[in-house]
Amino acid sequence: MSGPEVVVTGLGLITPAGIGVEENWNRLCSGEATAKTDPALAALDVTFSCRVPDFDVAQLLGKTARRLDRFTQFALIAARQAVTDARLNVDQCDQTRVAVVMGCAVGGQPTLEHQHRRLLEQEPAAVSPLMFPMFLANMAAAQISMDLGVTGPNFVVNTACAAGATAIGQALELLRSGACDIAIAGGCEAAITPLTITAFAQMRALSRRNDDPSGASRPFDADRGGFVMSEGAAVLVLERRSDALARQAPLRASVLGFGATADAHHVTNPHPEGLGAEGAVRVALHEGGISPEQIDHINAHGTGTKLNDLAEGSMLRRVFPHGPSVTGSKGVTGHLLGAAGAVEAAITVLTIQNGSVPPTANLRQRDSQIQLDVVARAPRKQKVNLALSTSFGFGGQNAALVLGAA
Amino acid sequence: MSTILETATRILVDKFDASAEDVFPDAVLEDLLSDSLDWVEFAVAVGDEVGTRIRDEELTDVRTVADFVAVVEEKVGALK
CATH class of the missing domain: 3.40.47.10 (Thiolase/Chalcone synthase)
Structure with a gap:
């Protein structure tokens, strides 16, 4: 193994399977698909998706939610869960040594499309000044740093559908090299819009099983016909094993x-x-x-x-x-x-x-x-x-x- | 029908989390809005509701809620 051992001390999850680790695990073990007909996609070639269940964003995130696109809201919710799960009191850490590395393939697509429509249908003065702060993919990591007050290495990686794993891999390297002591790492996405669904459908990448959404996502099955668009976030707290043991953190797994x-x-x-x-x-x-x-x-x-x-x-x-x-x-x-x-x-x-x-x-x-x-x-x-x-x-x-x- | 002052007050309270008691004609907008992004966002939000567009350069001399309302009233009046 190259470098010190790294462990996972916290998890946060918000996906169509639920909000929080327990809800997600129970739904995964049930084997019950989350895909459903999506009213926002009516009249398209593909009319279903996997959506995160309704939640009160103001209750979970308070006043900050207004200035965040949905993918960043997910990132913040998952990051807060993961930090709590890791029993990490950020105020008692050296905040300069806490990194945030997130993966994101698309970013704030709903914000981009909404503001573009306003420009086309109205005029320049109708466009929100918050478009870029909401749309940019790097905001996932930036907003976590602002929310938690951590100032170590901070970036978003994009390797499309591998981005979440790449982010965890980069966090592992940061910890092994000594560039940080704690890494908050994961991935986030919320890009289900009529445009993205249409574009993926045109690529023939999506399942078109409109009459049976819950049967549409079928990995490795003989009758599979494409993927089903989904959204959400996952965040892991990673630390060197010696540091995690020193602060008596819960150890969930090791990253090898x-x-x-x-x-x-x-x-x-x-x-x-x-x-x-x-x-x-x-x-x-x-x-x-x-x-x-x-x-x-x-x-x-x-x-x-x-x-x-x-x-x-x-x-x-x-x-x-x-x-x-x-x-x-x-x-x-x-x-x-x-x-x-x-x-x-x-x-x-x-x-x-x-x-x-x-x-x-x-x-x-x-x-x-x-x-x-x-x-x-x-x-x-x-x-x-x-x-x-x-x-x-x-x-x-x-x-x-x-x-x-x- | 709401006046422009009422509309602006409601948006400051509902969307920008200002306390109702802090919003009055002589209140300084800079104290109610967190940064320059919110300044423009506030103008966009009020414009959506009253059916006009307030351009950035029209806000140059605006300091108070009353100043802002005067700019919008003039624009809405010009539309009539």
Whole structure:
């Protein structure tokens, strides 16, 4: 392993599966999909999505909420949960040594579209001066720093749908290099708008199962037809093990390795054999000093698109011929784009802690070309010591995290 | 129908979290709004409600709530 050991001491989650860690875990274990018909998408080619359940943003965030786009609201809610979960009193830390690293693929798309409409339909003086402070993706990390009063390294990474995992990987590097003592890291996204849905549909990336939304997101299933747009955030608090033990923090899991590669292949399609993805996985294993056969479980990227699941399935079978259990969380949550990697890292932490693998929703008949032990229908009791979480983004940007028992 | 003063007061209280007792004609807007972004946002919000657009340069000499209301009243009057 390169550098000091790093552990997860706190988790925060806000997704269509619920608000808070417990709600999310219960819904994931139920295997009940969250996709529903979305009134905001009526009359489009795709009329459903996965939305975070209604919540009182003013109650959760107070006066600050007004100046935040929805993706940043999610980021702040998840960050506050994670800090509380880690029993971290920021006022008693050296705030200059607390980093924030978030992943985000799109940013404040609803704000951008709303203000653009005002410009086109009205005039320049109708455009809000808050458009940029709300729209810019970097605000996810910036607003967390302002909310918590932490002044260490602070940035947002964008590797499309791998961004949440890339952010956790970058936070791991910051901790190992000594650039910070605590890292608040994760991903956030809230980009479900008529324009984004239409654009993804035009790419043939989305499921069009309008008459059966809850059956639409079906990773690794023979009858899959694309992903389902989702939204939310996940945040992890990471610390060096020695620091976490010194302050008697709760230890949820360890973060052992991170790998990042590019396919150098195509703007949207993954390499058909998953070569770039394999590189990321092997780097993450090597960095963690782990051999492939030690991996007990994989939380797969599993978008439910034809191409991703085939390429990922082929790659995972090749690297892990011993057949560790696999789950595809997007069957329940849908695809949270830049937040997905962080949400799935958090779910992997919970899988390790609970000794239980949540099922892959809607997996009725596994694609015969995908030779993986994908958990379906019900949670599987399993002691998981070492697990992998994979995330892949448009542009061929790949990230893999190796996590282990604390 | 609300007056422009009533509309501006309601927006300052509801949207910008000003205390009702702090909003009166001679109140200084800088004390009620947190920064320059909120200044412009306030003008946009009032403009939405009263059906006009207040340009940044029209706010140059505005200091108090009454100053602001006078600018808007003049614009709305010109529209009639």
